[in-house]
Amino acid sequence: MRHLRFAFALILALLAAPALFSESSDVRSWFRDEPRAHSYSAVEADVLRVFDDAGKAGLPLGPLMDKLQEGASKGAAANVLLTALRAESQRLSMGQAILDTQGVRFIDPGDREEALRAISLLVVDGVSAQTIESLLALAVSVGRDPLDDAEALRVLAQVKLSSRLADNDIQRLGAALLKSRLPRAAFNSIPPFLLKASALGMSDQAIEDIIVSVLGSGGSLIQMEEEIQKRKGLASPSSPPVRSGSPGGSAVGGSAGGASAGTSNRPAGGSPGAGPAGHRQQR
Amino acid sequence: MQECGRIESIVRVWEERGTLAPSDLEQITLHCADCHACSKLYSRVLPLLERDARGTRVADSDEPDAGFAERVMQRIGAKAPRKVFTPLSWAAAAAACLLLLAGIGAGVLVYSGGKHTDEVVVHFELDAPGAQSVALVGSFNGWDTSKLPMTDANRDGVWQITVHLKKNSINVYNFVIDGSRWVSDPKSPAQVDDGLGGLSSMLRL
Numbered sequence: 001m002r003h004l005r006f007a008f009a010l011i012l013a014l015l016a017a018p019a020l021f022s023e024s025s026d027v028r029s030w031f032r033d034e035p036r037a038h039s040y041s042a043v044e045a046d047v048l049r050v051f052d053d054a055g056k057a058g059l060p061l062g063p064l065m066d067k068l069q070e071g072a073s074k075g076a077a078a079n080v081l082l083t084a085l086r087a088e089s090q091r092l093s094m095g096q097a098i099l100d101t102q103g104v105r106f107i108d109p110g111d112r113e114e115a116l117r118a119i120s121l122l123v124v125d126g127v128s129a130q131t132i133e134s135l136l137a138l139a140v141s142v143g144r145d146p147l148d149d150a151e152a153l154r155v156l157a158q159v160k161l162s163s164r165l166a167d168n169d170i171q172r173l174g175a176a177l178l179k180s181r182l183p184r185a186a187f188n189s190i191p192p193f194l195l196k197a198s199a200l201g202m203s204d205q206a207i208e209d210i211i212v213s214v215l216g217s218g219g220s221l222i223q224m225e226e227e228i229q230k231r232k233g234l235a236s237p238s239s240p241p242v243r244s245g246s247p248g249g250s251a252v253g254g255s256a257g258g259a260s261a262g263t264s265n266r267p268a269g270g271s272p273g274a275g276p277a278g279h280r281q282q283r
Numbered sequence: 284m285q286e287c288g289r290i291e292s293i294v295r296v297w298e299e300r301g302t303l304a305p306s307d308l309e310q311i312t313l314h315c316a317d318c319h320a321c322s323k324l325y326s327r328v329l330p331l332l333e334r335d336a337r338g339t340r341v342a343d344s345d346e347p348d349a350g351f352a353e354r355v356m357q358r359i360g361a362k363a364p365r366k367v368f369t370p371l372s373w374a375a376a377a378a379a380c381l382l383l384l385a386g387i388g389a390g391v392l393v394y395s396g397g398k399h400t401d402e403v404v405v406h407f408e409l410d411a412p413g414a415q416s417v418a419l420v421g422s423f424n425g426w427d428t429s430k431l432p433m434t435d436a437n438r439d440g441v442w443q444i445t446v447h448l449k450k451n452s453i454n455v456y457n458f459v460i461d462g463s464r465w466v467s468d469p470k471s472p473a474q475v476d477d478g479l480g481g482l483s484s485m486l487r488l
Contacts, residue, residue, distance in 0.1 A: 067478070070477065070483075073420065074465055080480065081479065084479050151451075157485070158473050158487045161472075161474060161475055
């Protein structure tokens with residue numbers, strides 16, 4: 001019996017070991033196999049240290065690998081890429097500290113990674129750690145599921161990146177969302193609603209006021225629509241939402257500049273919940 | 284063989300009555316010393332025969348005789364078969380482990396399949412008249428500029444592609460024009476600083 005148990009443990013260890021080390025070895029195999037990696041040989045040791053430290057701290061390495069691939073693909077300078085990786089690692093670390101402090105635990109590591117990605121994006125766009133922490137504390141106090149928290153963070157990240165709302169506005173909106181009776185699946189409707197109202201000419205602040213007041217009074221998404229129509233005296237548009245967004249031709253990456261490209265605004269043919277004008281989604 | 288038959292009869296009588304005369308025991312012992320078959324056949328009962336020939340049946344007594352425990356322990360030590368792991372048993376153990384792991388793997392697949400196979404079909408368009416090529420590049424394809432080339436089938440300058448992306452995910456992406464010019468999606472409202480000196484677009488599904 002002892003032999004059998006030993007054999008079982010040995011086989012388990014042999015099979016589990018590669019899985020345990022696969023994440024951190026991804027970056028090493030990237031440096032070994034990726035043709036573009038030679039441009040970053042000067043910072044390889046530093047990059048590996050960022051990954052190793054993140055791994056030891058229990059951070060998901062997916063977002064870091066993602067940033068490494070993005071930087072290399074865009075031809076970023078080695079020191080710029082290293083700085084971006086360190087910054088991403090710091091944001092993930094901060095996000096993890098917030099989740100741990102508030103006792104937000106996810107069963108699926110993928111959900112945790114997505115929550116950390118959302119926190120990172122919020123921080124990139126100027127939302128403070130205190131705001132995120134207070135929102136998660138609120139979510140815990142009202143008994144929201146961790147998956148609700150993750151979805152709220154994703155929605156708020158999209159809202160923040162799509163609007164000119166400030167840190168305190170995001171806090172108000174997030175608090176209203178989490179305290180509302182809206183189920184998680186309905187959180188998804190907030191960004192398209194914001195776009196739609198914005199297309200009607202309302203300011204981000206005015207739209208946020210409507211969302212917060214309707215959610216605060218226990219109202220629904222339909223009531224938000226009605227409130228907007230009442231205030232603006234306009235009917236709901238039949239065309240999909242169009243938002244000017246950033247000026248066309250935003251140039252990114254090393255030598256890129258002055259691109260003349262712009263997305264077409266063809267009818268999405270979907271619900272107002274379809275994505276931004278540059279793409280459309282079908283579920 | 285005739286002798287063997289006689290010995291068998293004595294043993295049968297002992298089985299029925301539970302008693303054995305010392306002379307019968309002597310005959311059995313002598314016979315077993317010469318007959319290999321009977322020696323093998325009666326080796327297990329011989330100690331019992333010896334015990335009963337001495338008239339000290341355990342069943343009739345509350346206490347075992349003085350040497351009973353010692354004899355039992357001796358016999359256990361002498362006769363207990365040693366567990367030997369043959370190649371077959373190793374193979375069986377390995378097969379059991381693999382089956383167990385396969386079961387766990389299948390469970391994980393079923394669990395993750397139910398949750399993450401949900402995909403969203405997303406159609407991307409970029410108005411880029413005059414471009415020779417346009418590619419969609421993002422976190423969903425490892426930022427590989429060769430994996431998702433867009434097409435302009437009717438040559439109207441509108442480049443398109445439809446992709447399947449994972450539901451409940453945050454995706455960051457760019458368009459790459461003519462292999463070198465990186466642009467964010469101009470009409471996507473969600474733009475994010477990529478930390479590399481440029482902008483990307485964000486799509487939450």
